Structure formats: structure tokens, C-alpha cells
Amino acid sequence: MNLLITGCCGHIGSYTSQNIHKIKKIKKVIIVDNLKSNRFHSLFNLNKKTKKKFLIRDISKKNSLNDLKNIDYVIHCASMTNAEKSFSKKNEMYRNNINCLKTVISFCKKNNSKLIHISSTSVYGKKAKIVDETCEKKYLKPQSPYADIKLKEEKLIKKEGRFLKYNTFRFGTISGVSVGMSFHTAVNKFCFNAAIGEDINVYKTAIHQYRPYLSLKDAFKVFKFSIENDFFKNDIYNALSGNYTVKQILNKIKKNKKNIKVKFVKSKIMNQLSYKVSTKKLEKEGLKLKNNINKDIVATLKLLRSQKRLKT
Ligand SMILES: NC(=O)c1ccc[n+]([C@@H]2O[C@H](COP(=O)([O-])OP(=O)(O)OC[C@H]3O[C@@H](n4cnc5c(N)ncnc54)[C@H](O)[C@@H]3O)[C@@H](O)[C@H]2O)c1
Incomplete structure (x- = not known):
């Protein structure tokens, strides 16, 4: 089976590209990035355990993936991601991230590719003891343009759900080392x-507020679980290692x-405000995330x- 990883030079994308041989059913991987983040080094010494081909693509452009075929799964990591800087780059970030997702959705529809979409637990933002995916709307209170765009992405993908197989994972803040790691979180x-x-x-x-964190190892576990079990329920799942x-x-x-x-x-x-994020929904599906962020x-x-x- 063939996989497309977008945003392959970034923190999560580079870790995923480097470890993808651990998902045995993937035989070939196309990895794309626009290199705007200048993380060329993510492409150095990529292991050869699974066939990989890198393409420079700005996937916010509608036709940028048109020449790719026979892709069974897409892990979509291409995104502008700095939440704090998003206040001054709101429009640019909106344009880039929404257009990237639109390109990916239309690609997946055309090619019957199953999509792993990454959202963020920062879509929650109201003081709460614990929030889960079924929380009332009032608990979805993004506190930055970045998080607001994530919520818009979730809505966009849900609207397209009838024509698509996907899951959205709300990732906690990532910890852990990868060759393309970033340091803004x-x-x-x-x-x-x-x-x-x-x-x-x-x-x-x-200082005393709870937030959800996700070890890179657990992020990869989410991808592995989804692909190995063909877990695409057109639904939203929190993914975190701990609060x-x-x-x-x-x-x-x-x-x-x-x-x-x-x-x-x-x-x-x-x-x-302080909130803990529940992991129960994903656990009910059989995936327990418990990597130790201490090690990261x-x-x-x-x-x-x-x-x-x-x-x-
Ligand atoms: N890192 C975290 O803490 C975290 C937490 C929750 C969710 N997420 C989400 O996970 C996904 C990946 O995050 P990350 O930390 O790896 O991000 P990152 O910023 O490290 O990497 C993103 C990559 O996408 C590329 N990119 C951006 N726009 C592109 C475009 N138009 N065309 C092609 N490539 C493009 C960048 O060059 C970069 O290499 C994002 O959707 C992010 O919002 C990340």
C-alpha cells in the first residue's frame, strides 16, 4: 500500500517519514513539503527501509497533487503551526492551512485515499475539569487564530465526510525529538x-493550568493504529499521552x-484556562496512549x- 505524507519536513512529518517502515503494510511513501520552514535537514539520511520519494510542493495550490496516483492513505501534516505568532499572521495562516486541507480533501476524494487529519486540543479553551469530544459548544473556545483555524478545518472536513474516509485527531502539544523538530511549543x-x-x-x-501533551511516539502510534486497523470512522478523537x-x-x-x-x-x-482532556473515546476503540513525556x-x-x- 502507498502513503502520502504532507509537511514531511516538520516536527511530526519528519518523525513519521523516518519511522514509517514500522507500518509493514506501507510499501511506498511519497513525502511532500514546500520547504518554507527551511528544514532541508529533515531530508538528510532518510532511512531506506521503505521506498520514499520527496517532492517539493506547495499544497495550498489547488492542483499541486494532481499528478499523484495510487495513494491509499494520506497523513496530512502540512500546516503553519505557530500559535503565538498566528495573531500577526492570521490571514496568511488561514489561507495556507485551509487551502492545504482543501487540496488534500479533493485529492482523497478523487483517489479514494483515506485521510488522517490532525487537529489540536487547543480547540478547547474554556475552564473545565475535563473535556471530551462530545462537549457542549461552549467548551470549544479557541484562544488563538491557529486554534480557530483548526476548528474551521474540522468543520470543513466534516462537511465533506460523505465523500471521504477520514479521522480527525486532536493532538495535544507534541513532545519529543525528531530531525525536523520545532521549538515553539x-x-x-x-x-x-x-x-x-x-x-x-x-x-x-x-503555571497551575492543566494542558494535554502528546509524545511523538504516541502520535506515531495513532498513525500506525489507524493504518493497520483501517480505522477511519469519519469522527473526531482526542490523542494525548497525559494532562x-x-x-x-x-x-x-x-x-x-x-x-x-x-x-x-x-x-x-x-x-x-485550565482544562484536562479525556482520552476515553480513543481507548474504547482499543488504542491506549501512555508514552512517558519524561523520556522526551x-x-x-x-x-x-x-x-x-x-x-x-
Ligand atoms: N507540534 C504540535 O505540538 C502539534 C500539536 C497539535 C497539532 N499539531 C498539528 O500537527 C500537524 C503537524 O505539525 P508539526 O508540529 O509537524 O508542524 P511543523 O510546523 O513542524 O511542520 C509543518 C510542515 O508543513 C510544511 N508546510 C506548511 N505549509 C505548507 C504548504 N502550503 N505546502 C507544503 N508544505 C507545507 C512546513 O514547511 C513544515 O515543514 C499540524 O497540522 C499541526 O497543527 C501539532
């Missing part, structure tokens, strides 16, 4: 700052790196280990 950013001895900027109100407060994340970092410096800052998205923290800090020697 909580765990990675904190690890980076801790490693180079810089202040860890924490949104003032966020943690920022304080808990910082404590995990502290265990591995002493003397971290925390500075409280203001942010437009700091009015997000250790691995990320290890990447920057040499920084210690530079300290004066």
Missing part, C-alpha cells in the same frame, strides 16, 4: 531554554537540569548537552 521550548541557561518564559496565569500543569513540566525538566530560571511573562494566549524531555535536553561546556 511548551515542552521543547522550555527544554531549549533550560539547556542554554536562558530564562524559561512562562505565561503568568498558566500536566506547566509546573509539573518544569519539575520534570528540573529533575534533569538543575538551576533552571523561570520568568513570568504576558501573552495574548495566556487567558486560556531527557532526549531533548540530551540533544543540547554540549551547551554545558560553553557555560562561563
Whole structure:
């Protein structure tokens, strides 16, 4: 079977491309990216265990995938993803991400390809003890243009549902190392700052707020489970390894790196309130995610280990 991975140079896409041989039924992979993120290095030394072909494509362009055929599954990772920067790039992000999804939907419809669509748990945003996929509308309160666009993507794909086999997964914030990893999200950013001895900027109100996190290993487990079990129910599922407060994340970092410096800052998205996200729906389908994000923290800090020697 053949697979298309969009956004293959990014944090999740690069990990998926590198590990795809673990899904035995995939024999050939087409990987595409527009390289706008300049993560050329994601293409270095890709293992040869599964046949891969890289194509530079801006998939926000309607016809950009027209020449591809015989694709059974699509893992759609191509997206602009920086939530904090999305306030100043709202229109560009909207155009890019919605158009990318439209291209992918129309490709999947034409080719009968099954689609894995990634949304985000940041579509929730109202204070709640625990939220699940069936929550009332009032709990869907995106606090950034990025999260708002994710909700619009979910609606768009649902509208097309009759003509498509897909699942939408609301991923928690990703932790873990990949060749194309980014550092604009909580765990990675904190690890980076801790490693180079810089202040860890924490949104003032966020320190005791719960948020969902997803280890890259578990993200891949979601893809593997979907493809191996042909799990495409035209539905939405939360996917996370655990809910943690920022304080808990910082404590995990502290265990591995002493003397971290925390500075409280203001942010437009700091009015997000505390919420835990339920994992029950996916568990009922037989998929339990429980990778330890501690290990991701250790691995990320290890990447920057040499920084210690530079300290004066
Ligand atoms: N990383 C997280 O914490 C997280 C959490 C929840 C959901 N997600 C979602 O998972 C998906 C992948 O996230 P990621 O962290 O790997 O993102 P990323 O920013 O690391 O990578 C995205 C990749 O998409 C590419 N891209 C962007 N626009 C494109 C276009 N028009 N044509 C072709 N390629 C394009 C970029 O060049 C980049 O390499 C996104 O939909 C993101 O919103 C990520």
C-alpha cells in the first residue's frame, strides 16, 4: 500500500517519514513539503527501509497533487503551526492551512485515499475539569487564530465526510525529538531554554493550568493504529499521552537540569484556562496512549548537552 505524507519536513512529518517502515503494510511513501520552514535537514539520511520519494510542493495550490496516483492513505501534516505568532499572521495562516486541507480533501476524494487529519486540543479553551469530544459548544473556545483555524478545518472536513474516509485527531502539544523538530511549543521550548541557561518564559496565569501533551511516539502510534486497523470512522478523537500543569513540566525538566530560571511573562494566549482532556473515546476503540513525556524531555535536553561546556 502507498502513503502520502504532507509537511514531511516538520516536527511530526519528519518523525513519521523516518519511522514509517514500522507500518509493514506501507510499501511506498511519497513525502511532500514546500520547504518554507527551511528544514532541508529533515531530508538528510532518510532511512531506506521503505521506498520514499520527496517532492517539493506547495499544497495550498489547488492542483499541486494532481499528478499523484495510487495513494491509499494520506497523513496530512502540512500546516503553519505557530500559535503565538498566528495573531500577526492570521490571514496568511488561514489561507495556507485551509487551502492545504482543501487540496488534500479533493485529492482523497478523487483517489479514494483515506485521510488522517490532525487537529489540536487547543480547540478547547474554556475552564473545565475535563473535556471530551462530545462537549457542549461552549467548551470549544479557541484562544488563538491557529486554534480557530483548526476548528474551521474540522468543520470543513466534516462537511465533506460523505465523500471521504477520514479521522480527525486532536493532538495535544507534541513532545519529543525528531530531525525536523520545532521549538515553539511548551515542552521543547522550555527544554531549549533550560539547556542554554536562558530564562524559561512562562505565561503568568498558566503555571497551575492543566494542558494535554502528546509524545511523538504516541502520535506515531495513532498513525500506525489507524493504518493497520483501517480505522477511519469519519469522527473526531482526542490523542494525548497525559494532562500536566506547566509546573509539573518544569519539575520534570528540573529533575534533569538543575538551576533552571523561570520568568513570568504576558501573552495574548495566556487567558486560556485550565482544562484536562479525556482520552476515553480513543481507548474504547482499543488504542491506549501512555508514552512517558519524561523520556522526551531527557532526549531533548540530551540533544543540547554540549551547551554545558560553553557555560562561563
Ligand atoms: N507540534 C504540535 O505540538 C502539534 C500539536 C497539535 C497539532 N499539531 C498539528 O500537527 C500537524 C503537524 O505539525 P508539526 O508540529 O509537524 O508542524 P511543523 O510546523 O513542524 O511542520 C509543518 C510542515 O508543513 C510544511 N508546510 C506548511 N505549509 C505548507 C504548504 N502550503 N505546502 C507544503 N508544505 C507545507 C512546513 O514547511 C513544515 O515543514 C499540524 O497540522 C499541526 O497543527 C501539532
